[in-house]
Amino acid sequence: MRQNVEFAVAQAxxxxxxxxxxxxLMLLKEGRQEVYQAPVCSAFAHAxxxxxxxLGLGDISSSKLSYHLKELKDEGFIQECREGKRIYYLLKPxxxxxxxxxxxxxx
Structure with a gap:
């Protein structure tokens, strides 16, 4: 059991x-800002x-951002919400x- 805990802590x-x-994670904690361009997510207004x-990260490529979002999602720190073609992310506290x-x- 302890080894599983050690692995979980190390992975996180x-x-x-x-x-x-x-x-x-900090941007998701702060939630949606008025300067953002995308429509508001109807299910989670702060997503x-x-x-x-x-915009909040500065100079980052879409593929690099996608990679980091996948890592956070796979480890359970964030979740995604889909509305049509648009994907939104929010923190899982x-x-x-x-x-x-x-x-x-x-x-």
């Missing part, structure tokens, strides 16, 4: 070790589409809470 730490991913994330609990129990 690996995903969170990239400054771009941390910035994405953000990739094009608007690019429960995942961060579980990681903190794991770390507290681990140490």
């Amino acid at each position: 730490a690996k995903v969170l070790s990239d400054p771009i991913r941390l910035k994405i 953000i589409c990739p094009e608007d994330l690019k 429960d995942r961060l809470k579980r990681l903190i609990e794991l770390l507290l129990g681990f140490y």
Whole structure:
């Protein structure tokens, strides 16, 4: 069991070790801003589409952003919401809470 906890913590730490991913999480935590161009997501008004994330991140290619979003999504830190052709992303705070609990129990 402990080995599974160690693996889970190490995997999460690996995903969170990239400054771009941390910035994405911070932008998603802040939520949608008035300067964003995409229409508001009807299911989650605070969700953000990739094009608007690019505004907050600065000089990043679409493929690089897509890669980082996939890493965060695969590890369960964010979720996506699809509306037609548009994809929006939002933070999953429960995942961060579980990681903190794991770390507290681990140490």
